[in-house]
Structures are given as structure tokens and as C-alpha cells.
Amino acid sequence: MSQPSSITLIKNATLFAPQPLGLKHVLIAAGKIIYIGDDLPHLGKELAVQTIDVQGQWLIPGFIDGHTHITGGGGEAGFATRVPPVPLSQFTRAGVTTVLGLLGTDDITRNTASLVAQVYALREEGISAYCYTGGYHLPPTTLTGSVRSDIVYIEPIIGVGELAISDHRSSQPTLNELLKIASEAHVARLMTGKAGILHLHLGDGERGLALVREALETSEIPARTFNPTHINRRKALFEEACELSKQGCWIDVTAFETGDVGYEPAEALLRYMQQDLPQDKLTISSDGGGCLPCFDHHGHMTKMDFASSTSMTEVFYQLLDEGVAIEKCLPFFTSNVASLMNFKHKGKLVTGADADLIVLDHNKRISHVMALGQWHIFAQQIIKKGSFEN
Numbered sequence: 001m002s003q004p005s006s007i008t009l010i011k012n013a014t015l016f017a018p019q020p021l022g023l024k025h026v027l028i029a030a031g032k033i034i035y036i037g038d039d040l041p042h043l044g045k046e047l048a049v050q051t052i053d054v055q056g057q058w059l060i061p062g063f064i065d066g067h068t069h070i071t072g073g074g075g076e077a078g079f080a081t082r083v084p085p086v087p088l089s090q091f092t093r094a095g096v097t098t099v100l101g102l103l104g105t106d107d108i109t110r111n112t113a114s115l116v117a118q119v120y121a122l123r124e125e126g127i128s129a130y131c132y133t134g135g136y137h138l139p140p141t142t143l144t145g146s147v148r149s150d151i152v153y154i155e156p157i158i159g160v161g162e163l164a165i166s167d168h169r170s171s172q173p174t175l176n177e178l179l180k181i182a183s184e185a186h187v188a189r190l191m192t193g194k195a196g197i198l199h200l201h202l203g204d205g206e207r208g209l210a211l212v213r214e215a216l217e218t219s220e221i222p223a224r225t226f227n228p229t230h231i232n233r234r235k236a237l238f239e240e241a242c243e244l245s246k247q248g249c250w251i252d253v254t255a256f257e258t259g260d261v262g263y264e265p266a267e268a269l270l271r272y273m274q275q276d277l278p279q280d281k282l283t284i285s286s287d288g289g290g291c292l293p294c295f296d297h298h299g300h301m302t303k304m305d306f307a308s309s310t311s312m313t314e315v316f317y318q319l320l321d322e323g324v325a326i327e328k329c330l331p332f333f334t335s336n337v338a339s340l341m342n343f344k345h346k347g348k349l350v351t352g353a354d355a356d357l358i359v360l361d362h363n364k365r366i367s368h369v370m371a372l373g374q375w376h377i378f379a380q381q382i383i384k385k386g387s388f389e390n
Contacts, residue, residue, distance in 0.1 A: 006030060006373060009051045011040065013059035013359070017349040018330035026059065028355040031373035036351055052368075054359055060330060061349050062097030062356030062371060063316075064337040065309050067162070067199070067229055067252065067285035070101035070118045070129070071110050073307075082106065085118055086289040086309075088125045088386030092376035094286070094309035095316075095366050097356035098128040098346055102162050102199065104290055105169050107135025112143045112150065112157075119156045125386050127371045128346070128354070130156045132199055136164040138171040140181065147181060151188035151196060158341060159197040160185050162229065165211055167203020178211055179219050186225045195341045197227045197250075202237060204261075209240045216247060223248030227340065229285065230254045232268035234261055242272065245281040250340045253284045253332075255311040265311075266318045269332060273324075283337045286312040313366065320364045 008028040015021040015036070027035035027043075035041050043049050068091075072083035091099055099122065101115050115131045122129040133150040134140030140160060142150045147160045160181060164170035173181075182198045189196020200212065212226050223244070229252035231241035241251040253272075255265045263271060265284060272282050288309040312333065319329045338347025345354045359368035369377035376384045 007043075007047060007049045008355075008370075008373065009041070009043070009049055010059065010359075011051060011053040012056055013054050014056050015349060016058060016060045016326055016330055018061060018327055018335055020327050023056065024059075026349070028370070028373050031355055033349060033351055033353050033355050036349065057362060057367065058326070058360040058364070059349065060326070060358050060360065061334040061347055062358055062369065063095045063309075063312065063333045064098040064100075064341070064343070064347060065091065065094075065096045065286050065288060065312060066100045066283055066337050066341065067254070067287055068099045068101055068309065069104060069287070069289035070099060070122065070131070071103075071114050071289075073104050073106070073290035079109075082109070083289055087389045088122065088127065088384070089376070089382050089389055090288070091122075091127060091309050092369050092371065092384070093366075093382065094313040095358045095369055096127075096309045096312075097369065097371040098343070099130075099288075100158075100285075100341070101129060101131040103132075103135030103141065104162060104201070105136050107137055107141045111141050116143065116154060116156055121387070126374055126376065126384060128356070130158050130341070132159050132161040133157050134160040134163060134181075136162065136167075136170060136201060138163075138173055138177055138181075147184040148188045151185065151194055152191055158194040159199055159227075161197070161199025161227070162201040163198060164201040164203060166205030166207045166209075167201065168205070170201075170203065173211070175211060175214050175218070178215055179221065182215065182219075182221050182225050186221050189225075193342060196225065197340065198225055200226060200228045202228050202230045202233065204234060208234070208237045209244060212244065212249070216244075224250065227252065230287075232263045232265060233258055235263060238263055238268060238271070242275065242277055245277055248281070250281050250283060250336070253282065255284060255286050255315050256307060265315045266322070269315070269319065269329060270322075270324070273328060280331065280336055280339060282332055283340060284312055284315060284332045286310075288312075317365065
């Protein structure tokens with residue numbers, strides 16, 4: 001299929017925005033949603049409009065993957081284990097239309113400069129992309145010399161992370177060091193209106209979130225600044241994180257396998273939904289492009305795998321297959337992430353929002369994916385690939 005006109009009319013879509021809105025018609029122009037309604041809009045014959053009748057199929061916002069190693073992760077078992085940059089279609093096949101790139105263990109051979117460059121590359125290829133400054137370690141890898149000035153001056157940089165705590169690979173940050181980084185992010189948020197969050201990698205360490213609890217108890221920094229991820233890797237860690245959500249922290253489940261020590265991602269989301277917890281404070285991400293290593297008690301890697309955004313999508317399918325109402329789980333993949341990141345035009349299907357959307361077929365699987373008004377996946381076929389994809 002060739003790329004359509006810049007004006008697209010999607011007819012007869014069962015809309016979840018993410019709240020259920022029933023059968024609607026949606027008009028898209030210049031990368032934006034410009035009309036949602038019960039009646040077909042009147043369009044002049046002189047306009048080149050692509051019309052698609054989805055015949056009652058579900059139309060939902062595009063997914064926001066808030067934790068991706070867009071430049072590739074890994075490198076924890078030698079240079080040959082460095083994962084290459086993630087190609088465009090690995091995101092779009094998963095329904096991901098907005099990505100947040102970051103650095104992990106390797107914040108030396110990969111740095112903030114290369115991360116920003118990859119953000120711009122993904123933007124040129126047609127999806128929305130942003131990133132964090134820093135990585136696992138202290139002092140943080142930056143472009144301008146400080147976390148605060150990176151967020152203030154570099155447009156795609158919206159926060160700092162993934163700073164590692166409770167992990168043998170971390171810099172073992174002290175409370176003082178954590179507070180200094182968090183304050184830099186918070187002040188940058190006040191100055192710019194960006195997310196200004198400290199995105200925290202949680203390892204397997206028994207200390208869990210103790211450092212974050214201490215930070216909240218001893219400082220004036222708002223709870224929303226602290227954003228722990230990988231919270232489902234251990235059951236006790238998950239329960240700790242749920243308590244933090246009551247204080248105002250957004251917490252993030254990772255779509256990886258945890259074995260008996262943790263909660264599988266779908267189970268973690270279900271457990272959260274079934275409790276009296278703020279339902280707008282939970283998100284899910286993929287760790288796409290990142291290395292998924294296993295270590296023995298000496299810190300030696302015993303095996304590793306690599307993550308993909310499709311793992312997040314499989315969790316979404318699993319929830320639907322188990323009978324979870326889509327309007328209950330969809331915010332974890334869309335609007336909750338947009339709220340955390342201060343993305344005012346993402347995560348919802350409303351007039352004026354970016355035209356990032358997914359059409360689910362009658363089996364509740366991804367059929368079409370649109371990013372910024374352009375189809376990337378159509379009838380399950382990739383129609384737009386990255387520059388170096390075969």
C-alpha cells in the first residue's frame with residue numbers, strides 16, 4: 001500500500017479514547033485528529049481524502065513505550081554482546097508510536113549525545129521520540145554538564161534515568177546523591193513544563209525502594225519526581241512500589257519474565273487493578289532493545305536475552321484474552337504514560353491530539369498502526385520501514 005493522502009477518514013470505529021465512546025467517525029489531517037463524531041463530516045470533492053471503513057473494529061491510542069534502549073543495550077558480557085540500535089518497525093509492529101530512549105549499564109560507549117541523535121533519527125522516520133539524560137551511574141552522562149541544563153536546553157530530553165539503585169551494577173548512590181539528582185530534575189520541570197522525573201532502575205537487591213522512601217521522608221521533593229521501574233521483578237518490591245503509588249509516585253511494570261521470585265507483567269497489572277490504589281499512577285514498558293541478563297550470587301552473568309516492545313503488546317493481548325475490560329487496562333499503555341511524561345497531545349483520542357492510533361481486528365489483535373497521521377502498519381503489513389531495514 002502506498003502512503004495515503006495527508007487527510008484520512010476512518011469510518012465506523014468502536015472508539016476507546018481510552019474511555020469507551022461507542023461507534024464514531026474520525027477525521028485526521030496534518031498529523032492531528034481534527035474531528036470525532038457520530039455523523040460523517042462534509043468534505044469537498046476537491047480534497048484528496050483516504051477513506052477507510054473499519055466496520056466496528058476497535059480504535060485505540062497508539063502505545064507509549066516509556067523505557068526503551070533505542071541505541072541498543074547490553075554489553076554486560078563483552079563488547080560483542082552490545083545490542084544494535086532498535087529499528088523503526090520493531091516499535092510500530094508492537095503498536096508503539098511514541099518511545100522514550102535511555103541508557104543503562106553501558107553509559108560509556110553509548111552516551112547522551114548518541115541517544116539524542118537516535119531520537120532525531122526515529123523522528124525523521126515518522127514516530128515520536130524523546131529521551132532521558134544520564135544512565136545507571138554517577139556522575140550522570142550529560143551533554144551540557146548537568147542534568148538540569150540538559151533538560152532545560154535539549155528539547156528531546158525530558159528527565160534523567162535510568163539511574164540504578166539496589167543493584168550490584170549501580171554506583172551505590174547515597175541518599176544525598178539521589179536527592180541532588182532528583183532536585184535537578186524537579187527544578188528543570190518547573191522551568192520547562194517537561195516531565196522532570198528521575199527514572200529509577202530497580203535491581204534485585206534486598207534494599208528495594210528504601211532509598212526512595214527515605215528521600216520522601218527527609219526532603220521536600222514531590223513524590224511524582226521519583227519513578228521506579230522493574231517493580232515486578234520481586235514480589236516484595238512490587239508491594240513496596242504499590243505503597244509508594246499512594247504517596248504520588250508513578251510506578252512502572254516491565255514486560256519481562258520474572259520466574260517465581262516476581263510477578264509476571266500481566267499478573268502485576270491485574271493485582272494492581274484489584275487493589276484500592278490510584279489507577280492513574282501505574283504504567284508498563286518493554287525495556288525494548290535492552291539486555292535481560294541473569295547473574296549468580298558472585299555477580300557473573302549466567303545467561304541473557306534481549307527485550308522487544310512486542311513483549312508489552314503481548315501483555316495487552318493477554319489481559320484482553322483473560323476478559324479484562326479494555327478501558328481498565330488501556331491507560332497503563334497510553335494515557336497514564338502521557339500524564340507522567342507531560343505529553344499533552346499523546347495517549348488519548350481526542351480532537352487536537354496527535355494522530356497516533358491502532359486499529360484492532362475482530363480478534364483484538366493489531367491490524368493497522370498510524371503515527372502522526374501516516375500508516376506504518378496496514379492490514380498487518382509493514383508499509384513504512386526504517387532507513388536500514390531490509
